[in-house]
Amino acid sequence: MNFKKCLRCGCFFSSADDICPNCTPKDNFEMSKLKSFLVQQTEEPTIADISKGTGIEETNINRFMSNKNFLKEVKKEKSNINFNL
Numbered sequence: 327m328n329f330k331k332c333l334r335c336g337c338f339f340s341s342a343d344d345i346c347p348n349c350t351p352k353d354n355f356e357m358s359k360l361k362s363f364l365v366q367q368t369e370e371p372t373i374a375d376i377s378k379g380t381g382i383e384e385t386n387i388n389r390f391m392s393n394k395n396f397l398k399e400v401k402k403e404k405s406n407i408n409f410n411l
């Protein structure tokens with residue numbers, strides 16, 4: 327196992343994940359919030375729009391949006407979604 331620096335709080339922890347165990351629930355909560363927000367959009371929102379609409383920090387939005395599994399989940403719920411953020 328490698329020591330990783332948590333992308334949310336910056337603490338060091340030992341795991342294969344990018345997020346420490348303390349932050350994982352927050353990450354999961356924000357991802358589901360972001361997912362329901364994106365599914366409701368009719369036009370492609372900007373990162374700033376998303377941040378304003380969800381209260382999630384832009385750095386975290388960028389991180390979620392670069393997560394292919396997350397985008398797959400969003401697209402599954404909204405088949406015509408075509409975001410390239």
Ligand SMILES: [Zn+2]
Nearest residue numbers: 332335346349
């Ligand atoms: Zn953390």
